[in-house]
Amino acid sequence: MELVKLCLSQLKDKGAQKAEVNVSKEIKEEMNINSGEVSLLRSLEEYNIEMTAFIDQKKDVIKLNKVDELSIEQAAMEVTQNAKNSEPDPANDIPNGELKKEFKDSETQLDVEMMHRRLKEFIKGVNEQYDRLVIEEAILEHNKIKSYYQNTGGVELYSEDSQYNFTVMFFAKENKKTSSFNYTVQTTKDLDRAILQLGALSNLLEQSIDHLEPKAIEQKKFTGDVIITPDCMSAMTYFLLSHLSNHYMISGISKFKGKIGEKLLDEKLTIKTEPDSRKLAFKDYFGKDGFVNRNDYLFQDGVLKNYLLNYYGALKTGFERGPSTSVYSGIVIEPGDKSFDEMVKSMDQGIILARFSGGQPAPNGDFSGIAKNSYYVKDGKIQYPIKETMISGNLFDMLEDIKAISKERLNNGQTLMPYIQLRNAVISSK
């Protein structure tokens, strides 16, 4: 906290009328698998300092990773000088009030030997159980992060968190046949379980082997259902929730601007932000704008409840600051009343979309891309893994009329997602 105080006092000394400082210290130990072999052990100690100076409603931000007094003094001088020359904006402000809070999640102990043991066990397990599977890259890291926020308005926040993150990219290979790559990310508080037991990893590995023998769908173009898997839902929610965040809201191209309280999506859909979730390993206790994040609804039964605006975005647009600000993590979708099997049985024709590789959807929700690691469904049965299949539609229109949401959900430590069945996707094959 001394470092934060030093930054703040330097900013005031150099002429900032208001100021805020974010400091994080991260200690990371990382072990990497490359091309199926453990090949790197990496140790990092990183500091991130973010100093913001406000002068006459003008603002400038400087970020650095140096913690010595001279570097901080020079940065404070530069940021205040640039703030003086910036543009005035009434939305450039900080929260006020005597608020002092500390947050600490249970500590995850670093165990390098266990990290190595889990990775070796993972390689052995994959070789034994999934003989044609190739681990292209895997990263197991232990992160310990301390974060501080302090401003000149009396807000002081501190959090301490630690966890393991596992990221893996893989595909299957047999003679000259190669499947599409796939990947998954898992955040966990411990290494008690084998890596193969995390999330849906073992299912995904099996699917890659299935995809050594994909087929092009015979019917070259049709309109049908699509079941989006939990792993794939994150990409879709990212785009949807972007419309609640600063850029879309401030620029005025948000689909949802000014519609709090309106039913905008299918009533089966409830999306929550849970930055302090009991269900998720990931925690995001406070924002860089000095607000404590809270768990709350974004859409409840299809009704828009909150935006994901930060303090600047809130002042700029006249709406409330969001319960959190992240469109990536801490996202929870409530389960539905159908099992995955029931959803498949209900399909006349369509696909199970396990990975979407596509361009950024247009602001109006139009999207198109390749259905990767996906399956063709006809007459209520999964038929075969597919290749060279494109899917397109309008995400907003499709989310206004959801066919089903699954009871089953996947927890990857950062999000908790069900399967979602949508109608009217255009599916085309080569």
Place this chain on the structure above:
Amino acid sequence: MKLDYLRGFQDCFTDHTELRLQKNSNVAIALVNGNLVRNEKNTSSGISSRIYHKGVFGFAASPKIDEESVKKVLNKAKENAYRLSSLEKKNKGPLPHESFEVIKDFSTKKNLVSRKEMIDFLKALHQYATSTYKDLKSSTFVINNLDMEKSLLTSFGAAGYTLTPRTIVMISLSLEKDGVTYDSYEVLGGLGQYEDYFDNPKDLFVKVDETYKKVREKSEGVYPEAGYKDVILDSNLAGILAHEAIGHTTEADMVKSGSVAKDYLGQKVASELVTLVDFAYEYNGDICPVPVYIDDEGTKPKDAVIIQDGILKNFMNNKDLSVDLGHQPTGNARAYAFSDEPLVRMRNTAILPGKDNLEDMIASIDDGYYLTKPSNGQADSTSEFMFGVPNGYEIKRGKITRAIKDTTISGVAFDMLKTITMVSDEMSWSNSGMCGKKQGIPVGMGGPAIKCKINIGGR
């Protein structure tokens, strides 16, 4: 001289060692609807060391660069290498090495402008756009300047100092038609600092006009018909085709894992009209967008000729993988931040121009599309690729007709490349590419216009 500082630690080198001192400095300014929503500078610097020992690497980094901290980093990297080596017991042999020194500084020779002048530049663009085009729904103007300054010293005598800046200005405009929002954008700039590219905002008004024209056309355009179509990929798209469709499958880490490219070495993988090269620093005597004169593990970079006249000739690799694959290192090992380890990355990947004329190419298509701009893209181990297409046109009976709305194209590279029947005589470089592969890193991409068959998304 930062290399001299590193040389003070040479006596501490005991194994195959890299010691890198690096500073990334990034200025980012964004004006959205005239509001300065981003105005910041981010400087990240420090020391890192990577040590090779019997087939594994130990890596350590610290933002502190005093003598004691540098020695600690060297010791920690060695400790990590030995610790992992004792757990892995690989006993792989030494890595290739060569001794040379290079110094390349691309910082501007002009006087640096203030942040205020940069903000005023964006304000002038905003003012022009909104006063000229009253129906705009929103406008975004961004300046992004990244200076990467690296000093590298190795135990085997390779040493280098490079300062490689990249500056871009992005213009993004949106408008609404029939209740639907459309957007279009243009990115300008490249190798160099702000002062090297941007002086008078009036010089960019024509780009604002072009961006408006494109978003207007798109709003009045049609959805492409989904399916397998004849298309012309404009030279602006050839680079992303080179990068995503072929480049990634021929990176040695992907090859070692088993990407399809491994099976095709020495075989015909494309039309004989296709030659594809990952250039180290120069093409036709001109400096490429992301010049690499020494890579981050101390290899003198060579151009990697990946496809020559349709035959797959080579891969891009680093020292470690060149041993595994029995090839020579190409100098493709690059790291983004001081705290990142070098990975096999592309540098300036391009398809070389041919002899055809763009107009003739368009005239040769009866029913298809002329696709003029890429957005994001992705590659696959199978060589299936996709990229977003925010702008393009229908071609009917050899003529460009209506604009199309946003779409995505995809194909299997080693099939699609064989469908290429015409290659234009132009060459265009994209200067703003960022490739995400564990670490995001600037890349250059280039090429001519190409006539081929491809899968297009739509309705």
